Amino acid sequence: MGLRPVTLPERGPGDRLTSLFWRRPNLLLVLLLAPPLLWLGVVYLGSLAALLLQSFFSIDEFSGLVVHEFTLKTYLELLRPSNFDILLRTVGMAVAVTLGCAVIAFPIAHYAARYARGQWKAAFYLGVMLPLWSSYLVKVYAWKLILSKEGIVTWATDAAGASAVLNAVLALPVIGGNSLSTSYIGTWIVFVYVWLPYMILPMQAALERVPASMLEASADLGATRAQTFRTVILPLALPGVIAGSIFTFSLTLGDYIIPQIIGSSRLFIGQAVYTLQGTAGNIPLAAAFAVVPIAVMLAYLAVARRMGAFDAL
Amino acid sequence: MRSDSRAPLGLTLGAAAGLLFLHVPILLIFLYAFTTEERTYQFPPPGLTLKWFAVAWNRADIWPPLYLSLQVAAISTALALVLGTLVAAAMSRAKFFGRDRISLLILLPIALPGIITGMSLRSAFDVMGIPFSTWTIVLGHATFCIVIVFNNAVARFRRLSGSIVEASLDLGANGFQTFRHVILPNLGSALLAGGMLAFALSFDEVIVTTFTAGQQSTLPIWMLNELVRPRQRPVTNVVAIVVFVTTFVPVLAAYYLTRGGSETAGGGK
Numbered sequence: 011m012g013l014r015p016v017t018l019p020e021r022g023p024g025d026r027l028t029s030l031f032w033r034r035p036n037l038l039l040v041l042l043l044a045p046p047l048l049w050l051g052v053v054y055l056g057s058l059a060a061l062l063l064q065s066f067f068s069i070d071e072f073s074g075l076v077v078h079e080f081t082l083k084t085y086l087e088l089l090r091p092s093n094f095d096i097l098l099r100t101v102g103m104a105v106a107v108t109l110g111c112a113v114i115a116f117p118i119a120h121y122a123a124r125y126a127r128g129q130w131k132a133a134f135y136l137g138v139m140l141p142l143w144s145s146y147l148v149k150v151y152a153w154k155l156i157l158s159k160e161g162i163v164t165w166a167t168d169a170a171g172a173s174a175v176l177n178a179v180l181a182l183p184v185i186g187g188n189s190l191s192t193s194y195i196g197t198w199i200v201f202v203y204v205w206l207p208y209m210i211l212p213m214q215a216a217l218e219r220v221p222a223s224m225l226e227a228s229a230d231l232g233a234t235r236a237q238t239f240r241t242v243i244l245p246l247a248l249p250g251v252i253a254g255s256i257f258t259f260s261l262t263l264g265d266y267i268i269p270q271i272i273g274s275s276r277l278f279i280g281q282a283v284y285t286l287q288g289t290a291g292n293i294p295l296a297a298a299f300a301v302v303p304i305a306v307m308l309a310y311l312a313v314a315r316r317m318g319a320f321d322a323l
Numbered sequence: 324m325r326s327d328s329r330a331p332l333g334l335t336l337g338a339a340a341g342l343l344f345l346h347v348p349i350l351l352i353f354l355y356a357f358t359t360e361e362r363t364y365q366f367p368p369p370g371l372t373l374k375w376f377a378v379a380w381n382r383a384d385i386w387p388p389l390y391l392s393l394q395v396a397a398i399s400t401a402l403a404l405v406l407g408t409l410v411a412a413a414m415s416r417a418k419f420f421g422r423d424r425i426s427l428l429i430l431l432p433i434a435l436p437g438i439i440t441g442m443s444l445r446s447a448f449d450v451m452g453i454p455f456s457t458w459t460i461v462l463g464h465a466t467f468c469i470v471i472v473f474n475n476a477v478a479r480f481r482r483l484s485g486s487i488v489e490a491s492l493d494l495g496a497n498g499f500q501t502f503r504h505v506i507l508p509n510l511g512s513a514l515l516a517g518g519m520l521a522f523a524l525s526f527d528e529v530i531v532t533t534f535t536a537g538q539q540s541t542l543p544i545w546m547l548n549e550l551v552r553p554r555q556r557p558v559t560n561v562v563a564i565v566v567f568v569t570t571f572v573p574v575l576a577a578y579y580l581t582r583g584g585s586e587t588a589g590g591g592k
Contacts, residue, residue, distance in 0.1 A: 028498040042413035043425070046406040046469065050428050054466050057443035064446040114344065117337030125330040134342075136578065141345045143520070143574040145527040147543050148563045151550060152348035155355055155364045162351065162366040206345060235331065256434075264436015267529065271550050280438045284533070287445055300442040304435065 123217035142207035197273035209254035216250020356560035399464035407472025415480035441534030455537025475517030519573035
């Protein structure tokens with residue numbers, strides 16, 4: 011009596027390939043990974059390399075043509091006062107926006123993490139998730155309507171008899187302006203609004219991991235609410251705040267639509283990149299400007315990693 | 324238990340005010356689509372009318388950008404679905420060398436600001452002499468849509484128990500039959516959700532697109548031009564509503580498709 015094979019006979023190419031992949035699992039892994047990695051490697055990393063390459067070229071001042079020779083001249087141009095102001099202004103705005111987002115996000119994240127239950131929890135999630143995903147441009151446009159001189163803010167302050175306050179705010183040096191939609195204050199409000207959900211979600215995730223027993227212990231030991239907040243909640247929520255700030259900081263550094271639509275005419279990095287590559291045709295300087303947010307974010311990420319922000323992502 | 328039973332009043336007010344801040348501006352877009360005032364953003368609107376919907380419908384310059392946006396979003400979503408699912412399948416299988424590097428690479432296109440992705444692609448097209456076309460737009464969109472599909476698919480792959488795949492193989496199905504009859508039905512709603520989020524993201528994208536579109540206009544680029552040089556302001560509002568609804572509906576659907584699991588869609592953009 012001959013022994014029969016314990017496996018079924020192979021019935022076609024599908025079976026043969028299955029056996030091959032079974033014997034060589036790494037072959038399947040390579041086949042799965044090849045198309046997406048080729049795409050990301052060629053299209054994305056290739057493009058980033060092209061960006062770096064362009065930033066080391068320069069532009070000939072007389073002909074306006076790109077000189078394809080390695081030089082650091084273009085980076086030195088970033089240090090010219092007019093260009094350096096753009097960098098400082100953008101980084102300053104990114105810091106202000108991040109702080110604003112953290113302050114406004116905290117009550118929402120804290121309430122959703124600790125007090126919202128059942129239906130309310132779902133409502134909070136949708137309430138943050140839908141603005142996150144709704145159209146960026148529509149959100150910016152909404153604020154154009156709100157902040158314009160004849161818009162709802164002016165109407166509301168008039169109706170409340172507080173137009174003197176609005177005028178006083180607009181009269182402030184540097185951050186004020188003709189109307190909210192042409193001032194730094196307006197730009198800041200819109201940035202905070204658009205990036206707020208990016209701060210709430212990681213903050214909420216971090217707060218949900220704070221054990222309730224610690225808060226009870228803190229209260230049992232006689233701490234006031236303010237003390238509990240300062241010494242227990244805040245240190246434990248900090249990684250979440252930093253994780254959120256990675257988004258608010260990075261997105262503000264690279265945005266050019268918001269300051270173009272709402273703000274004074276002074277440039278931000280994004281606007282400089284856009285104008286230089288378009289009408290000015292100075293791709294090397296545009297590329298050098300675009301490298302700045304990458305460098306700032308790499309430094310920021312290195313600090314954030316040290317403070318444990320990646321555990322909260 | 325004092326701290327856990329009821330929220331302090333200040334916190335409740337702060338949370339409510341924050342949520343209002345997130346939602347009221349969007350409602351105003353709807354109001355302004357009905358205003359009779361055409362040249363300014365006057366509030367309150369002097370009168371209400373429905374005529375802007377008809378005007379928008381008859382404006383010939385709106386339709387080509389709408390078609391282009393739908394076309395780009397559809398192609399990019401399809402590409403992202405294939406590439407995102409492949410990489411999710413690989414990443415959920417085993418630990419292997421360079422795994423963390425690959426997750427970083429997938430995340431990078433949305434972690435770095437859009438202007439960098441846009442300017443990088445622009446530099447690459449310039450270096451290689453590639454002319455702008457619909458495909459250059461798709462190239463950018465598919466790249467940042469991969470991560471959306473990946474996030475949804477990888478969570479579902481992790482939850483998918485390995486034993487049903489083994490059962491299928493034990494019962495004599497080959498790998499392709501197992502994929503078709505066992506893995507795909509289990510993956511379906513996660514892929515649908517990821518696809519819809521990717522579609523919404525692509526349909527609405529403007530920053531990368533301005534660098535890769537050349538002379539063509541997608542609907543968000545059309546809107547951006549109207550914002551900079553307004554013509555009939557309420558018509559822009561009508562288009563804004565169309566854009567809003569086209570992104571809102573798939574996102575809400577994606578949420579309901581994956582609700583209740585450990586991997587509710589939309590947690591990260």
